Amino acid sequence: MNAIDLPDHLDADHSLVLPTLLRDRARRQPDETFLHHTEGGSLTHGQLERRVRQWMSRLHQLKVGAGHRVMTLLPPSFDAVAMWLATARLGAVEMPVNTALRGEFLAHIMRDGEPQVVVVAPHHLCRLAELRSNVTIVVADSGIERIDEYDGPDYSPRPHDVSTMVYTSGTSGRSKGVVVPWGQQYATARWLMPMEGRERDVWYGPWAMFHVSGKVGLYSSALLNGQLVLRNGFSTSNFWQDVQRFSVTSTMIVASTVAFLDQAEPSPSDRDHSLRNVCAAPMPPDPAAFAHRFGIRLSTLFNMTETASPIVTGWDDFPARSCGRARPGIETRIVDEHGDDVPVGQIGELLLRSRAPHEIMAGYWRAPQATVDAWRDLWFHTGDAVRQDADGDFYFIDRLKDTIRRGGENISSAELEAVVNGHPAVCESAAVGIPTPWNDRDVKLFVVPMPGFDAGDLAAYLDERLPRFMRPSVISVLDVLPKTHTARVKKSELRALNDEPVWTRPDRRSP
Incomplete structure (x- = not known):
């Protein structure tokens, strides 16, 4: 063939x-x-x-x-x-x-x-x-x-x-x-x-x-x-x-x-x-x-582990910064936080489904609630923010999730923070991704310390317990973490915070 x-x-x-x-x-x-x-x-x-x-x-x-x-x-x-x-x-x-x-x-x-x-x-x-x-x-x-x-x-x-x-x-x-x-x-x-x-x-x-x-x-x-x-x-x-x-x-x-x-x-x-x-x-x-x-x-394209190259481009001739259009057999929606379609050109969450069977994941292993949540309203929710222009071209904006993508690896901030919080001198922590000069993300760690805290000691502690791609490049100290009324950390505020870190990994290249 x-x-x-x-x-x-x-x-x-x-x-x-x-x-x-x-x-x-x-x-x-x-x-x-x-x-x-x-x-x-x-x-x-x-x-x-x-x-x-x-x-x-x-x-x-x-x-x-x-x-x-x-x-x-x-x-x-x-x-x-x-x-x-x-x-x-x-x-x-x-x-x-x-x-x-x-x-x-x-x-x-x-x-x-x-x-x-x-x-x-x-x-x-x-x-x-x-x-x-x-x-x-x-x-x-x-x-x-x-x-x-x-x-x-x-x-x-x-x-x-x-x-x-x-x-x-x-x-x-x-x-x-x-x-x-x-x-x-x-x-x-x-x-x-x-x-x-x-x-x-x-x-x-x-x-x-x-x-x-x-x-x-x-x-x-x-x-x-x-x-x-x-x-x-x-x-x-x-x-x-x-x-x-x-x-x-x-x-x-x-x-x-x-x-x-x-x-x-x-x-x-x-x-x-x-x-x-x-x-x-x-x-x-x-x-x-x-x-x-x-x-x-x-x-180029948009894809994730759960999907199958749903949005793709042809060779060369596509708008700058676009990740393409929906390929044959793929249906898309862009919705707001209530699940309602947003107007053309506005940013929302990308939803997908395929007309062919078995082209999107069969589910999350032993996680029925997570599977149902991902497939609510019979659409697969990507958790990614995109917009679409009048010609049908999609533009990836950012991840709605707190996942940090670094060197091709997805880092769960929740898993990372759980390890950080195991340190005896850490009261609370939050991890965010910060930009680098080479279009990637570094891990920045915010810590609410306890008596005896030392950032270098924490870095050494984490290096023994984390895979290399999860290790923080920058550590900052805060008295409290900014939170919503439901006690969720406002990570958007942390990303925008222009503070002076207490520790920076020696081999980190600065912007």
Whole structure:
């Protein structure tokens, strides 16, 4: 099938469910290369299929079957790909976890998800040892290559089956598991960026596979009968070298990586590469100049873990700062706090729904009230503030939630504050995001102190307990936190507060 002829929705062709698609591809073209890793090695379709069946055999030995959860702590790797496919073909559900998590953050997900098995990279094993859990742990190393291939029942997932369960931070309480059907995975990849001119793509994927951003490159490469280049994390200094080394044609750049590339010193070789197609979220400040400098075409979109690329652009020709228009099959509304539609041009919350089944999350795992709240009035509430112009173009304004997005990661301020408040010299705290020069957010922490408080001591305390992306860059002290009559912290006032911090992380770059 020509990539441009791909159906709009997965229910039109079940052979395009990713595990089935790649299994069939291995039968038809076993010797064609599909995966590369920047640290070395490649896999053909046939070699990937062998690794998938070896993982199926290993999981089957551990009694993994239909409906079981398999938790993974894996970097972008061949095993991360094979594990996802193997789990699905046993009828089980992959539960990928952010590899930066530790302590109570990790323990919460294990308690909530109740995995049958945990598959972990060797260098993350110590984090599980801290938890003293009774769950069976499998270390992903070279030993899998010595296991015989699985020869039992091989399940072909359908669009409504669960493809993965991704834990994402909310505005209050603990992180929730987003239940993502295969129909949603397909639509995310199908509509992420225009398909035109991308047959036999070579996609550059430095993004973690416990996020949609990492998985979408894999699915997109499979749909386009192309190749995927994996890297364990984005590196500005290695980006163009990797593009040249693997003849990369397409990629997605997100969060601060857009600014890192844009702010790099211009070079005569800026156009001397194979890259042609870039999805940028957010867009560079001057998209036309960025596209001209690097000789590429640009697109962008609005998306979240719970949705499937519902608002997208074409190549290049769209209004500045727009995130696009609703793609085929998507209905939208913009409403005020009472759920009433706002006039064209005014800001409100974006609501979505799809005319096709299984294109928006199936719900939050074991969180029925949160699921009902998200789907109230039979529309999915994004929690994001947008406006729409008379031509139908959408403009993202800000998150209505208190979530802080930093380096591509969503940070739950409630979870962060709970750790801060555990310090013996902290009475109360509030975390907000503050802008940086590279179009990202830093974490600013406001603390109501108790006797004996020392900001440096608090920073050291948090560094021992928080993943790197959650650690505050700035700490300020207040006598009281500004609050509403219902005792909610007025974080808008905190964001606007131009105070003198008592502590700033030494390596933080100032605006």
